[in-house]
Amino acid sequence: MIHSMLALLSQDVRLAIRHGGESLMPLMFLFSVIILVPLGVGPGPNLLSTIAPGMIWVAALLSSLLALERLFRPDYDDGSLEQWWLGHLPVYGLVTVRLFSHWLITGLPIILFAPIAAQMLYLPADALGTLMISLLLGTPILSLVGGLAAALTLSTNRGSVLLSILVFPLIVPVLIFATGAVSVAAEGISPRTHLGLLASMLVLALTLVPLAVSASLKLNIE
């Protein structure tokens, strides 16, 4: 069963490279926000370093939303999604692979470029490690929860509004604890509690979301 999952992963990555510009959209979005907001609120280091955790996180959240519409839709339209249910394929595993490749394409670049964004916003150096860990724990949750919303709205026309409405309330706790972690780290307090809660949310999402996504995809195909 592993070969099907590996095949899907390599095809997803290949398609992301083929659609190069589209795949870089989330990262471009992140940097537009990081560059434009200081122009709007003023470039003072004090203000920027206070809002930096929140801004980086909100930008990460919104940019991960951008690619959600295309998570299952192309496969739904071209008929390859229904091939997942032919009986010999591990649907749960395929869903997990698809969500992982979404994270690989939208989440990972954000994590890799977060140090630059943090520098641009005067985030205190002590908090950088915490920001990285919070992104590492939090961006997979964004992909997972977003994937669930994308699967639920798959067969609705123009589902993107519904999709954002579904995602936002579920994502609020992630945003609170992630930015909270970075803020307390910037003040020199241990962010362990916040990060622990974030990690537990990730474990919860990782176990339950692929099941829920499989079920709602099936529902939409029928």
Add this chain to the structure above:
Amino acid sequence: MPSLQFRPENLLLEANSLRFDRRGEPVFNAVDLALESGKLLLILGANGSGKTTLLRCLAGVIRPIEGRIKVNARRAFLGHRTGIKAALSCRENLRFLQKFHGRAKSSPDQALARVGLAGFGLRLASTLSAGQKRRLGLASLLVSEREVWLLDEPYASLDDEGGALVDALVSEHLSGGGSVALSTHQRMPEIELEPSVLQLGSSIAAAAIA
């Protein structure tokens, strides 16, 4: 009573009293069928009589409202939408499907040559014509070993030569011990074997008129 004809190892797929409703309207009712190795099942019916729905039920993509489907073999389903990625080349598409479904049979290039697309390996699928895309879809059946083929309107958008190709592939598959269920409303398969026929929709259509 067990007859001499009946050998369970030849029974690849069996469906009993399938029923499917769409928004309360029956699509088909009490359909019984069996796919045996070396046998062809022809599913006939007017537009909207539920041919596609029945094939998707047999493929396991959708669940019937009632009834039971017993499967003893791998299934391949080829529908109107063939699951071909436009941004990838023909060879990349087939190589993916081969790894995805496993049990490799023909190589992607052999399969392309068999369906008359020799030399198209590097062409992007988006540059193919509708008929060539259908041929690429047929090639996807050849790259992995799957005993039961469920073909939904395989003759659509194919020329005469393409139709003959479908017939040739189907009879090859049947003589190799596989089984094929095929829906069509225009061209009839021209193969030596006598197919069993399932006519869909007549009773429901009559009820709708009355």
